[in-house]
Amino acid sequence: MTALLEVKNLTRAFVGLVAVNDVSFSLQAGRITALIGPNGAGKTTCFNLVAGALRPTAGQVLFEGRSLEREPPEAVCRMGIARTFQIVRPMTDMSVLENAMVGAFSWTTNVKEAREKAYESLENVGLAGKANARTDQLTLPDRKMLEMAKALSTRPKLLLLDEVMAGLRPTEAAGVVGVLHRLAEGGLTILLVEHVMRIVMEVASTVVVLHHGAKIAEGKPSEVVANPAVLESYLGAGFHA
Amino acid sequence: MQRTSNQASDTKRWSAGALVFAALAVVGGMSNAYVISLLTIVLLFTFMGQSWNLMLGIGGQLSIGHALFVGIGAYAVAILNIKYGVTPWIGLLLGAVIAGFVGAVLAWLSFRFEVRGIYFALLTIAAAEFVRIMFGGWDYVGGMQGLFYQAPSGAMDLGMLRGDARFYYFVALALAAIGVAGTELISRSYWGYVWRAMRDDDEAARALGVRTFRHKVLVVSISAATAAIGGGVLGLVQGAIFPDSIMGMAISVDVLIGPVVGGLGTAFGPLVGSMAAIPLHHAMGALGDALGLPGLNSVAYGAVLILVVWFLPDGIWPSIVRLYGATQLPARGRIPQLRKVEE
Numbered sequence: 248m249t250a251l252l253e254v255k256n257l258t259r260a261f262v263g264l265v266a267v268n269d270v271s272f273s274l275q276a277g278r279i280t281a282l283i284g285p286n287g288a289g290k291t292t293c294f295n296l297v298a299g300a301l302r303p304t305a306g307q308v309l310f311e312g313r314s315l316e317r318e319p320p321e322a323v324c325r326m327g328i329a330r331t332f333q334i335v336r337p338m339t340d341m342s343v344l345e346n347a348m349v350g351a352f353s354w355t356t357n358v359k360e361a362r363e364k365a366y367e368s369l370e371n372v373g374l375a376g377k378a379n380a381r382t383d384q385l386t387l388p389d390r391k392m393l394e395m396a397k398a399l400s401t402r403p404k405l406l407l408l409d410e411v412m413a414g415l416r417p418t419e420a421a422g423v424v425g426v427l428h429r430l431a432e433g434g435l436t437i438l439l440v441e442h443v444m445r446i447v448m449e450v451a452s453t454v455v456v457l458h459h460g461a462k463i464a465e466g467k468p469s470e471v472v473a474n475p476a477v478l479e480s481y482l483g484a485g486f487h488a
Numbered sequence: 489m490q491r492t493s494n495q496a497s498d499t500k501r502w503s504a505g506a507l508v509f510a511a512l513a514v515v516g517g518m519s520n521a522y523v524i525s526l527l528t529i530v531l532l533f534t535f536m537g538q539s540w541n542l543m544l545g546i547g548g549q550l551s552i553g554h555a556l557f558v559g560i561g562a563y564a565v566a567i568l569n570i571k572y573g574v575t576p577w578i579g580l581l582l583g584a585v586i587a588g589f590v591g592a593v594l595a596w597l598s599f600r601f602e603v604r605g606i607y608f609a610l611l612t613i614a615a616a617e618f619v620r621i622m623f624g625g626w627d628y629v630g631g632m633q634g635l636f637y638q639a640p641s642g643a644m645d646l647g648m649l650r651g652d653a654r655f656y657y658f659v660a661l662a663l664a665a666i667g668v669a670g671t672e673l674i675s676r677s678y679w680g681y682v683w684r685a686m687r688d689d690d691e692a693a694r695a696l697g698v699r700t701f702r703h704k705v706l707v708v709s710i711s712a713a714t715a716a717i718g719g720g721v722l723g724l725v726q727g728a729i730f731p732d733s734i735m736g737m738a739i740s741v742d743v744l745i746g747p748v749v750g751g752l753g754t755a756f757g758p759l760v761g762s763m764a765a766i767p768l769h770h771a772m773g774a775l776g777d778a779l780g781l782p783g784l785n786s787v788a789y790g791a792v793l794i795l796v797v798w799f800l801p802d803g804i805w806p807s808i809v810r811l812y813g814a815t816q817l818p819a820r821g822r823i824p825q826l827r828k829v830e831e
């Protein structure tokens with residue numbers, strides 16, 4: 248099987264702390280992979296490194312065999328990697344539809360085409376009915392979905408989702424899980440950061456576990472939850488299943 | 489889905505605009521010389537305000553030295569016409585090209601070296617003041633004595649852009665109409681969408697593939713070029729140009745007062761704002777002269793600015809629109825908070 252994305256020995260140090268420490272993993276095309284770990288484990292930093300928002304201290308990111316570490320975020324996006332922000336970042340003075348159109352302008356300059364793509368993305372996440380709303384009229388779950396719609400409009404090959412289901416009610420989360428499955432069936436590769444293990448078990452075919460910046464486990468969800476090191480990192484030393 | 493409601497409001501906006509400009513054309517046919525000359529200035533600053541509005545209200549880049557570009561345009565037209573007898577049309581074109589280039593270089597250097605937001609704005613003032621002082625000491629461009637156009641013969645000459653006050657009124661009216669319509673069109677074009685995206689959130693826009701660096705350079709360059717066209721016509725209207733009058737801080741303030749008072753990022757805001765602020769400025773100037781209180785006009789400007797920022801922070805125009813209950817309107821007219829400008 249070919250890897251769409253390969254992360255090799257990725258390291259990022261901040262002053263006084265190594266947020267991502269020698270992490271390697273690869274993503275299979277068309278699969279959903281979950282990146283999990285306790286708060287502060289380095290998941291968002293990892294996303295920022297892949298998306299070009301941060302430069303790695305060491306290591307490599309290969310996308311379709313091409314090296315990404317020196318590319319700015321807009322170039323990474325144009326190569327086919329779209330990301331959402333853990334803390335939602337709507338364009339506040341643009342409508343929901345206009346927000347979703349921006350991503351489409353990474354591959355077209357035709358406004359009509361961008362608008363159609365934006366409607367399609369909004370429909371994908373169940374927001375089409377609110378296309379003309381202002382972003383400050385959206386609930387938090389809807390804003391998370393808008394983040395996803397914006398990313399989808401770029402026509403990504405790889406989608407990086409940072410806690411898009413945090414704060415959603417179980418039924419809403421179930422809806423999103425359905426969306427992710429549909430997107431993956433359509434050939435999209437997804438890397439998602441998610442805290443709720445039940446959801447991870449449901450969507451991910453592979454799980455990568457970070458702790459204090461280092462990868463401590465990787466495997467099928469069922470394997471990973473049975474891994475003592477993982478349980479310990481989540482529940483503190485002394486816990487044994 | 490509400491695709492149709494947008495089309496309906498589009499038609500409404502365009503019809504309203506056409507009506508306003510038709511009314512202004514009628515006014516131009518009827519009014520006396522004083523009103524005509526005042527409105528000519530209002531309309532020219534509507535156009536230049538629109539160019540400034542494009543840069544901040546849509547592109548998110550703050551300039552407080554637009555007099556630089558206004559001056560470049562004015563001098564390009566004046567030098568070519570007065571010294572070499574070249575038609576102002578060529579001067580306007582050349583001025584726009586030079587100003588666009590200067591704007592692009594200024595933006596490129598600043599943004600390349602991470603000089604952004606308020607610091608970029610300070611740089612625009614510094615550049616304007618530098619060129620103003622330089623022109624004041626440069627004999628070729630007339631130095632402090634400035635450059636004088638020949639008194640108009642009175643006969644209208646479209647090819648040489650000469651004519652009476654009413655002629656310039658209609659030139660200014662045409663420019664203002666182009667400014668308003670152009671802003672509306674650009675705002676809904678590919679450029680408008682990506683510029684507004686980078687205005688609202690630069691990092692998020694980049695994550696969506698927007699090459700914000702080149703778009704910032706582009707928006708500054710286009711804003712500079714259009715401001716220069718306004719400046720070229722302003723010089724013709726005034727009949728003479730001096731570094732202090734055409735490139736001073738006062739011009740930079742006159743350019744931005746319309747959009748700020750009227751509504752940033754909107755197509756009509758600069759028109760409404762210039763209509764409100766510039767006649768007041770002139771009236772207060774006259775009153776100040778009569779009362780022996782020079783500077784009353786500046787105080788009036790300050791007061792208007794404070795009142796608008798305090799009571800109508802989005803500007804006059806968006807407040808009017810809201811009165812008519814257009815709550816569905818995306819909030820396009822907000823003054824980008826300094827948070828955004830500082831980024």
Ligand SMILES: Nc1ncnc2c1ncn2[C@@H]1O[C@H](COP(=O)(O)OP(=O)(O)O)[C@@H](O)[C@H]1O
Pocket residue numbers: 261262264266284285286287288289290291292293
């Ligand atoms: N820009 C930054 N500067 C300094 N430290 C940072 C920065 N970004 C993240 N960190 C630190 O790096 C660690 C990992 O953070 P993050 O990647 O956000 O974790 P996660 O997303 O897994 O919760 C945290 O200790 C965080 O405080």
Ligand SMILES: [Mg+2]
Pocket residue numbers: 290291292333
């Ligand atoms: Mg995080």
